[in-house]
Amino acid sequence: MIQLDELTIALPGFTVQDISLQVAAGEFFALLGPTGSGKTVILEAIAGLVKVTQGQIRVDGKELTHLPPERRRIGIVYQDYALFPHLTVMENVRFGLRYHGIDPVEGQQRIDHLIELLGLQRIVQRRPLHLSGGEKQRVCLARALSVNPQVLLLDEPLSALDPNFRDEIRRALKDLHRELGITFMMVTHDFNEALCLADRVGVIREGVMEQVGTTEEVFEQPATPFVANFVGMKNVFEGRFTGEFAEFGGLSCPLPSSNSGRYLALRPEDIVLAKVPLSDVDCQVFPGEIAKIVPLGFVHEISVRCQEAEFVTYLDRKALFNNGFEVGDTVTLGFNPAVAHVF
Numbered sequence: 309m310i311q312l313d314e315l316t317i318a319l320p321g322f323t324v325q326d327i328s329l330q331v332a333a334g335e336f337f338a339l340l341g342p343t344g345s346g347k348t349v350i351l352e353a354i355a356g357l358v359k360v361t362q363g364q365i366r367v368d369g370k371e372l373t374h375l376p377p378e379r380r381r382i383g384i385v386y387q388d389y390a391l392f393p394h395l396t397v398m399e400n401v402r403f404g405l406r407y408h409g410i411d412p413v414e415g416q417q418r419i420d421h422l423i424e425l426l427g428l429q430r431i432v433q434r435r436p437l438h439l440s441g442g443e444k445q446r447v448c449l450a451r452a453l454s455v456n457p458q459v460l461l462l463d464e465p466l467s468a469l470d471p472n473f474r475d476e477i478r479r480a481l482k483d484l485h486r487e488l489g490i491t492f493m494m495v496t497h498d499f500n501e502a503l504c505l506a507d508r509v510g511v512i513r514e515g516v517m518e519q520v521g522t523t524e525e526v527f528e529q530p531a532t533p534f535v536a537n538f539v540g541m542k543n544v545f546e547g548r549f550t551g552e553f554a555e556f557g558g559l560s561c562p563l564p565s566s567n568s569g570r571y572l573a574l575r576p577e578d579i580v581l582a583k584v585p586l587s588d589v590d591c592q593v594f595p596g597e598i599a600k601i602v603p604l605g606f607v608h609e610i611s612v613r614c615q616e617a618e619f620v621t622y623l624d625r626k627a628l629f630n631n632g633f634e635v636g637d638t639v640t641l642g643f644n645p646a647v648a649h650v651f
């Protein structure tokens with residue numbers, strides 16, 4: 309189990325503030341946040357690579373806030389591999405054994421098991437230069453696990469990989485976690501990655517933890533506008549909630565039950581657009597005007613202004629073309645109020 313108690317790390321120009329967090333033994337936890345929010349700093353503090361200013365770090369009940377890294381039994385995997393180019397795969401994987409004072413015979417048995425688990429048998433004599441990105445990352449996983457850590461820390465393990473290898477490593481991470489049963493803590497800025505892999509997530513913003521919960525909880529019930537945006541609820545409106553009504557941006561919308569809160573949030577994929585009036589009884593409809601169309605690769609982001617509220621929805625190219633939507637068009641926008649999240 310990883311336990312952080314009021315952890316503060318003051319760096320020149322940046323502070324991780326007062327983080328308290330418990331990650332259960334054997335859990336897969338993801339630390340999520342935008343670039344520069346302090347995720348890596350927290351991970352490195354747990355590994356013993358960054359000095360803690362205040363607070364405590366415990367792993368399985370043992371306090372290790374100021375222990376040197378080699379006495380922590382913590383493995384760490386970085387996004388950019390950091391393999392020794394002059395050593396073979398096997399030499400890279402074996403590298404940490406001596407440093408951690410591990411019996412070579414016992415260590416080799418574990419390494420043989422990891423090599424098999426990670427499917428590295430055919431490449432143990434190769435050097436990193438001749439490996440694919442996915443293979444390099446699997447070697448890094450074997451190296452980090454060779455010292456039999458209680459905890460594996462993963463710093464954006466998928467982000468340097470092209471999409472094909474990303475699937476391969478995602479599967480390897482899932483299998484390893486299931487097989488080894490140790491605690492995994494992964495840093496990522498990609499909520500989809502967390503959704504695929506993690507049991508629980510913590511969302512961090514500018515060194516402060518905004519929300520901790522199960523992956524589904526944070527995805528479906530974000531607690532702040534920042535988290536809502538981060539998990540893809542691009543439509544967040546501050547409003548007034550009176551009984552079973554929400555008022556925001558000059559609009560009024562009935563809600564399926566009495567809600568108290570300050571914000572109403574909707575996912576773009578829960579919003580429909582039409583050039584004709586929408587008549588679905590379950591649908592709240594508003595007239596609006598298309599303010600912007602921004603191509604985003606496979607989909608287009610459509611902004612629609614209804615009174616003072618600007619909604620965002622996504623359409624694929626075909627739907628955009630078939631409907632003939634253009635900037636300035638008058639449209640009807642609809643959503644089911646039951647899917648709106650009020651907080």
Ligand SMILES: Nc1ncnc2c1ncn2[C@@H]1O[C@H](COP(=O)(O)OP(=O)(O)OP(=O)(O)O)[C@@H](O)[C@H]1O
Nearest residue numbers: 319320322341342343344345346347348349350497
């Ligand atoms: N050793 C250090 N000394 C001073 N500042 C640091 C140090 N390490 C990190 N920082 C600063 O702390 C802030 C948080 O960095 P961190 O690497 O934790 O962000 P992150 O959330 O992991 O982002 P990314 O996804 O880009 O890696 C950044 O502003 C960074 O410049």
